[in-house]
Amino acid sequence: MRLALTFAISLFALPLAAPVAADPPQVLADTRVTGALVQQVLGDLGEVEVLLDKGSDPHDFQLRPSQARALQQAELLVWIGPELTPWLSRGAETLAPERRLALLATPGTTLRSYGESDAHEAGDGHDHAPGSIDPHALLDPTNAAVWLDEIAGRLSALDPAHASAFAENAEAAKQQIAQLDARLTALLAPLAGQHIVTLHDAYGYFTAHYGLAETIPVSLGDASAPSAARIDKIRRQITAHQVRCAFPEANHPSAVLDAVTSGSPVTLGEPLDPEGSQIDAESGFYTELLSQLAERIHACLSAR
Structure with a gap:
C-alpha cells in the first residue's frame, strides 16, 4: 500500500507536458x-x-x-x-x-459593372461583357x-x-x-472631376471612391488592342475633357499610349500598378498600393 501511494505521489510530482500548439491554418x-x-x-x-x-x-x-x-x-x-x-x-x-x-x-462588397457601350466597343471575344462585374x-x-x-x-x-x-x-x-x-481623400480632393487616360479599364473603383472622373481607357480589356475608331474617339475625348495626363501600366508596353497621345498636350505620368505587381513592400503592402496610385496621379495632375 505504501509503495502504491509513493508511486502515485511521484506521478503527481512529475512536470506536466506543455500542450502541443496547433499548427497554423494553411x-x-x-x-x-x-x-x-x-x-x-x-x-x-x-x-x-x-x-x-x-x-x-x-x-x-x-x-x-x-x-x-x-x-x-x-x-x-x-x-x-x-x-x-x-x-x-x-x-x-x-x-x-x-x-x-x-x-x-x-x-457588403461594393461592386460596379462595365458599361454596355464599353462592352460593345471592345469587340467580339473580349472579357468585358455587357453588365459583367469589374x-x-x-x-x-x-x-x-x-x-x-x-x-x-x-x-x-x-x-x-x-x-x-x-x-x-x-x-x-x-x-x-x-x-x-x-x-x-485629402490629397485627391483638389483634383475632383478631372479625367485621365489609362491603358486599361481597371481604375473605376478608385476614381469613383476618390471623386475623380471615370478614366478614359485606351484598351477596354486586358488583352485587346484598340481599333482605329477607338483611338480616334480617345483623341476626341482628350480634347473635349482637356485631359492633361495619361498613364502607362506596369508590365505593359506603352507604345499604344504614345500613339494615342502623340501631338497632344498630354503628359505621360509614372506607370500605374493596380495589382501591385512591382511593389516590394512586404508589410504595409495594401497601403503602398493605394498610396502609389494616388501619389502618381496627383503628381501628374498637379504639375504646372
Whole structure:
C-alpha cells in the first residue's frame, strides 16, 4: 500500500507536458494584394502562401504542379473570384465551400459593372461583357475593410483558439486603412472631376471612391488592342475633357499610349500598378498600393 501511494505521489510530482500548439491554418491566396490582407489578419500566427508570382498578370497565369498540390492541401483559399483570376476557377471548384472564400461574393462588397457601350466597343471575344462585374474591387478601401472581417471569421472557424487575435488584427488593419483613406481623400480632393487616360479599364473603383472622373481607357480589356475608331474617339475625348495626363501600366508596353497621345498636350505620368505587381513592400503592402496610385496621379495632375 505504501509503495502504491509513493508511486502515485511521484506521478503527481512529475512536470506536466506543455500542450502541443496547433499548427497554423494553411491559407492560400490568389494575388499579392489578397495575400497581404490575409497576412494582416494572420499576424504572427501563420504565413499565407501566394500563388501569383511578383510581376505576373493575374488575368493570365498557369498553376505549376506544386501550386496545384498546395491548392488541394490548403485549408482555405482566399481569392478575388473567377472574374479576376479565371485560371483558378477549376481548382477552386474542387474545394468544399468552407475551404474557399471568393471576396467579390462577400456580403457588403461594393461592386460596379462595365458599361454596355464599353462592352460593345471592345469587340467580339473580349472579357468585358455587357453588365459583367469589374473585378478590381480591391481598389476601393471600403471593400478591403469588409473583407478583413470576413477573413477573420473564416480563420476563426479554422482556429477557434486564436479567434480573438484574428479579430484584433483585422480591427487594427481596418484602422490603418481608415487613416490611409482619409489622407488620400485629402490629397485627391483638389483634383475632383478631372479625367485621365489609362491603358486599361481597371481604375473605376478608385476614381469613383476618390471623386475623380471615370478614366478614359485606351484598351477596354486586358488583352485587346484598340481599333482605329477607338483611338480616334480617345483623341476626341482628350480634347473635349482637356485631359492633361495619361498613364502607362506596369508590365505593359506603352507604345499604344504614345500613339494615342502623340501631338497632344498630354503628359505621360509614372506607370500605374493596380495589382501591385512591382511593389516590394512586404508589410504595409495594401497601403503602398493605394498610396502609389494616388501619389502618381496627383503628381501628374498637379504639375504646372
